[in-house]
Amino acid sequence: MGVKFKDLSFDYAGRSVLEKISCSLTAGHVHAVLGVNGAGKSTLIKLLAGFLKPAGGSIFLDDDNLNKLSLNQIAKRIAYVPQQQQLSDLTVSDYLFLGRKPYLRWQADSSDEAIVFTILEKLHLNHLALRPLHKLSGGELQKTALARALVQEPEILLLDEPTSSLDLKNQHEVMEIIVRETTTRNLTTIITLHDVNLALRFAESFLLMKERKILAFGGLEIMTQKNISELYDINVQLHKLEKSVLVTPE
């Protein structure tokens, strides 16, 4: 179980964004994709979601080539949460029901309702069930988007900077949900993050991207002073904490 991509390349307007990158991401783990702006993190997420077609190489979900799957088949296996959520006057519950769309023939039935309401409760969003999206706070909105992705019952969860607009408390709450659901649902969670410390605290595997290529991939052991300094082009120091490692610029 998991996602594998091989020799994956992507060009945009004649400019290479990703150059023949290969990697295998296993299920049950949170994989953090790290790198500076323009390193190709979001492009990788969009390729994995099937929004962009690769210029070369292929992506496999287990043994299935992503290219060969229909949009609906992909929707049943991959859920995507963008960085910014579009606001509307859809209520939180109606928005969550969208997550059942790939499974619906004509309309939602009681089993779909059970899935939606269970997740609402699990993510402590019940009190917001009938609130329109445009009346939610940033943290509530991000949790709702995450809930919608979970309602989709995917194997793979793609998150593009899910914490970038959140305060510290909400950043941690959202990340805790992501880690918990990844473990309990055996998801392959791929998440782009700007905050290296947040990644170190919550992710188990790290994909470091630099200049269109993978600089390093692996567990905590690859998060060395040398790799991180090279990744961000800045000298950093690593401080060992009780539960995590803290990175600060030198």
Add this chain to the structure above:
Amino acid sequence: MTSISQHYRNHRRQRLLWLGLFTLLLIPAAYFILLSGAAEISGQQLWDSLLIGAEGSAHLVIWQIRLPRLVGALLGGASLALAGTVLQAVLKNPLAAPTTLGIAQGAAFGAALGITCSGMRNSLPDLQGGFSGLDESALISFFAFSFSLLTTFIIILLTRLRRAGKESIILAGVALSSLFIAGTTFLQYFADETQLAMIVHWTFGDLARASWPELYLMGVVTICSMFYFFANRLNYNALLAGDEVAQSLGVNVVRLRLLSMSVATLATAVTVTFFGILGFVGLIAPHMARRLVGSDNRYLLPLSAVLGALILLFADILGQSLLDPVALPAGVITSFLGTPVFLLLLFGRRSS
């Protein structure tokens, strides 16, 4: 969990209640339109004619004038409102509507061109019983239809341009409208008196213009488009979450946008071709419906259709009674009422 699902069901019931309420309102409106008009017809005569099929002039008036008018208002109102709702959903712009995108103006230009080309010398078609040139009338419809499709084709091409944002599509619609209005004025300048009268008359949206065969065609197009729109209600909801999220939910966004715009145009084009321009219905009905049930297309689409039909029925009744015995075309009323109602919806929402 029980309480959340209970609340959710109540909320859903509330929205269905609005839908039911306005659907019920169609009955008195329909009854009223069947009774209003130049010829005096009593309620008893109406029921006799509808149920028993009594002979006589009242029967003729009901079946040849009043019922086509009613069916026309129902079909035209519903199709314009649905087209507006869907255009607003796929273009993600609350100002999108058949009139703001220039589709109606394109049809008017096409009709003017058809009238000029056919070189008709007859007077106004619906005032003259023995309208001799059926081919000419078909030609006008054909031109009107072609130009409304051409307008949509241009809009669709523009939406496919990467740089075309939400606002630019509407601005392009405004520009296209101006172009078509200029073209119509140009044709009017060179038209003779009869043609000029026909062109001007054509632009007044009038429900009295369509006869049964045209209504059958409209009925088929409206019902097919309704079915298509309603079948895609969840796809339109998914678009509310953004194009990428919609795609991640299995929606082929490009195809949905293209097909929805085409079907919306077809529905609009048929209505505009047979009735002329009925301004603002396609813009206002979705906004009114949205204020009542929100943007969820499961409720918004049917309620818009019902409100569109109600607006047209109301406009027609008002048009007939306002300057009695002169009957104003419904299009004049919708345009008059459209502006204040739209401004109220726009600024009323802000202030609330």
